[in-house]
Amino acid sequence: METKNIRVFFSKTGRAIYISHLDLYRLFQRSIKRSKLPVWETEGFNPHVYITFALPLALGTAGICESLDLKLTEEICREELISRFNDALPRDIRVTDAAEPVMKPTEIALSEYEARFECDNAAFAEFLSSEHIMTEKKTKRGIAELDLKEHLSILGQSDGYLRFTFPSGTEFNINAGLLFDAFEKQTGTEIYTLRITRTAIKCRNGENFH
């Protein structure tokens, strides 16, 4: 059967930020079934809709440029695809665009984040300007020491606001929340109502993943 690859872009905000990656996968499977879109299904004993996500989003982080890839078995126009998806999805997950994929997920290098929060602003500024921000990161091989500062680029900063990038991708990935966990741990103070949104996913060539 002739199929056409499509990359579907979506946002995951509001109440939906608490949906885990595994649950998001099941959610899209069901939504596609509901939408009756002509999406290619795997063959075999337990057929299921074939979808792959470019880059998982951490639980609790919102995203406005998330994407998944699927195969269409029939030609369908972009507008109809988007609207049929949105009719089938819960409110806080919205499909924003769909197009033929250009880049491979393996080309992803970093994610851009925007964080809004309430905390001791002076302490946070001092924390950010320190030479090292050491933290522990869980890896497949156990817990490793990691200097967040080494991987952090700050794009914008004011009281209770931070725009920054962290490495992302299949090889190496840093959860944006780690930065704020490290602050709480180091200073012994609390951050209130932290809201992090992934605003862009960038490839090694500097372009947005698309």
Added chain:
Amino acid sequence: MTYKDKLDRILLKVQKPSRYIGGELNSVEKDPAKVTMRFAFCFPDTYDIGMSHLGMKILYSLINEVPGYWCERVYMPLPDMEEQMRKNDILLYGLESLQPIKDADFIGFTLQYELSFSNILAMLDLAGLPVYAKDRPDLTPIVCAGGPCVCNAEPIADFVDLCILGEGEEVNLELMRLLEQCKAEGTDKHEFLVRAAKIEGIYVPSLYEIEYNDDCTIKSITPSEGAPCKVRKRIIKDFDRVFYPETFVVPFSEIVHDRAVVEVLRGCIRGCRFCQAGYLYRPFREKTVETIEKETISLCESTGYDEVSLTSLSTSDHSEIERMLGTLANYSDAARVNLSLPSLRIDSFSKELVDRIKSVRKSGLTFAPEAGTQRLRDVINKNITEENVMNSCRIAFEGGYNAVKLYFMLGLPTETMEDIDGIADLCQKIIDLFYSIENRPKGGIKISVSLSTFIPKPFTPFQFEPQPTEDVIRERQKHLMEVVNKKRVTVSRSHFDVTHLEAALARGDRRLSAVIYAAWKKGCKLDGWTEYYKYDKWMEAFKECGIDPAFYVNRPRSYDEIMPWDHMDVLLTKEFLIRENMQAHEARPTPNCRKACAGCGVNKCVGRPCFDYS
């Protein structure tokens, strides 16, 4: 700060946060400014369990179809979430509005099992409300309870304002309209309750006075303020046209029964004498194949589920089961949806059915002979024979199955060690049968025996019976372990601790409210969860209240004793239950309702015979 903001502060600190935030597909949000009645529908257990419950899905949709009425879902948070809520001053809230339920008009609990009783107190407390009904003088929120356990609501009588007996599809809305009217008139809570008690199916415990004899049995039950002597259970007469939701809320996370569910019939014709559901849900009523098909398609299409389960107490008793399966198969094959059929009876187990289930998913098969000997099966009126069991197993083995799960009950009335030996013998016969089949599946046979303990329940012919004592139960469990073929059979047993409490609560009276309160004060909640269940605390609570659980659990009750639930009318006569109890002791079975009317009394309500016997 809004509740959403507060929740955003804590949700990443708890396990599986998506179950505490709502916003799922098909969940109903309404404009609070246009809402006149808010109903906080509480399932007194966790989200994963409560979200699987069909009755709640039905009533949720039903209420939300009414403009201005808003039904929200509320579940019991696990301890990690409760701790965060308490630390951050978050009261128990509805998943739709994320607003505290103490501001709702109704807080309704569905009581599916006795071990959820302590969760009522835990949830009311977490909602910021006094747990005793007498300490809530305001008209709203009205705390009510429904579900099978309210056929004997006495143990929780002090906590709830009213109970809804029977099927809620009609009476819930009548009750909401009454409260709406009372709110408009500015009446007080007492006046509302007096008026509510006049609605058929509504039980207001505070309007009944209970007098006890010196031996603590009940002397009299006296209604006041015009409340009926007997509260009559509500039933839906035209079951084929009863409201059924076109869609379900689809959870983000996986829940216990994560699939579409269509109710194909209500009631049961079998009359197994230990089974409360088989008596409570009478009369037997079924949906037409056309209705079932329509509801199946609608649910699958609106939820995106790829599995649909046909549910009831005994699905194979549908008068048109073959045509139903054929019709549904046409849809399910085309739509790539799996059909699953729980609760099939052994004697209805045909080759066609095996093939149908197999084409869906090959897993083990489960049978419920319930007792090891024919004599005891006759006592409990489980009208199946060893031949039925063997035939079904043969069909299953020839169809490629090599795992069988068998349900048995221990501690049944008149049971002796011979009956326990019978369980082991039956297992051995099934093993021998397996090896006698030439084209048997590869690998050996595995039998898992699930051995529960008999719990006498109200409104069954066994409501008069004692549960055997701990020593007897343990001895019989031990005996089975000694005589069963350990190589092929694994036995799982129910814990005595749990069945003991369930037995006490099931046939308890109003004096147990004090025990439940004391146990809750000692930290008892989530009693259905092994990791949270505190048997010793419960026993302490009984002791402190000066109540011996054996009074409720191990004491035979005479036919003329006034039962704590005698002022409930579930449309069965007490004479019928006594007659069935006598037959049980003579090991005489009663034919199923389709073959002959057993005279339970429910047909008086239907106004005609339940089946055409001509």
